[in-house]
Amino acid sequence: MPEGPTVRKFHHLVSPFVGQQVVKTGGSSKQLPPASLQSLWLQDTQVHGKKLFLRFDPDEEMEPPGSSPLPEPAQKEAQKKEAVGAEPTSGPVRQEPSAGSHCPTGLAASGSEPLGADGPAAGALQWLQVRFGMFGSVWVNEFSRAKKANKRGDWQDPVPRLVLYFSGGGFLAFYSCQMSWSPSPVLTPTCDILSENFHRGQALEALGQAQPVCYTLLDQRYFSGLGNIIKNEALYEAGVHPLSLGSLLSAPRLEALVDRAVEFSASWLRGKFQGQRQHTKIYQKEQCPAGHQVLREALGPPGGLQRLTWWCPQCQPQLAPEEPADQAPHA
Ligand SMILES: [Zn+2]
Known part of the structure; x- marks a missing residue:
């Protein structure tokens, strides 16, 4: 599935449609009939890790459209800072690792509160949660086209799951994604590697567990938005073997790993907005x-998902198990 930077780009594409009404729908989604979005107003959009959230409401909000002129990262961070009232989440069952983490504690999204507090839809499922598949994408005012013929020689264009035509005249097409209604998205900016509230200490604690660091890096509870590409690149940049046990790595090594993951993600995101492809050094490379x-x-x-991992045995040597020489507390 697309990683954090890509989903942030999708969010950026959707943002200009906030404040507009859905005037026509289309798409192949069975689970969530596109017609159920007819006439709703898109009131907000948020991105959390690899998930995109769209808030819909039957009525036009008080807030005038276009009242959110800030670029999305600044805007989102501003919203997060205003978030108040800790609220336990009803997320999936969490197995607390021995190292422990504070990440699962979520905050209710402040953005929805003014409406939810006195509106008829208080507590209703207003947020459309979009999870993208491997080839998931969002297109604006155009459809994805076939890049090659299929086995029968037909040039069949991909079928969008959902198409939303808006009152402003534009449309959004969502491909290869799963959609479901959800309550207010859980804000865990402290886990989101692309959030300025990302909590390094918490991430370091999780990474220091006695399990291979390449498993922990993909754990969305601690590294929300981090996917396989970022994992491979961060490990290479930090010179860490993917199967190194976090508990055997020194504090500076763990810190380097977290820093490289954050840097690579931020650079990838910047490149997205400048139309540049992110260069990788190890992912899918022969050398x-x-x-x-x-x-x-x-x-x-x-028993978990096995992900293709690339590493250089010379630049990322494996630590001998009996060699915790440089181990140091990293609290
Ligand atoms: Zn090498």
Whole structure:
């Protein structure tokens, strides 16, 4: 599925439609009939990790359209700072690792409160949660076109799951995604690697667990928005073997790993807005930048998702298990 920076770009594409009414719908979604969005107003959009949230309401809000002129990161951070009232979330069951983490504590989104507090739809499922598949995408005012013929030689264009035509004359097309109604999105900016509220200490604590760091990095409870590409690049940049146990890495190594993950994600996001492709050094490469042969293997927790992982055995040597020499507390 697309990683945090890509979903932030989708969010940026959707944002200009906030304040507009859905005047026509289309798309192949069965689970969520597109027609159910007819005549609703898009009132807000948020991005959390790899998920995109769209808030719909039957009525036009008091707030005039276009009252959110800030670029999305600034705007979102401003909203998060205003967030008040901790509220336990009803998310999936969380298994607290021994290291512990404070991340699951969510904050209710402040953006929805003025409406939810006195509106008829208080507590209603107003937020459309969009989770993108591997080839998920959002298109604005145009449809995705077939890039090649299928096996029968037909040039069949991809079918959008959802198409929303807005009162302003434009439209959005969503491809390869799952949609469901959800309560107010849970704000956990402290887990979101692209949030300025990302809590480094919390991330370091999680990463220091006695399990391979390449598993922990993909754990969305601690590294929301971090996907397989960022994982591979951060490990390479930090010179850390993917199967290194976090508990055996020194504090500076763990810090380097978190920093490289954050830097790579931020650079990827910047590139997205400048129309640049993110350059990778190890992901899907045969050789590392130093010219060494790269190894590739599917790695993941027992019984969990195995993800293809690329690493350079020379630039990212494996620590001997009996060698916790540089271990240091990293509180
Ligand atoms: Zn190398």
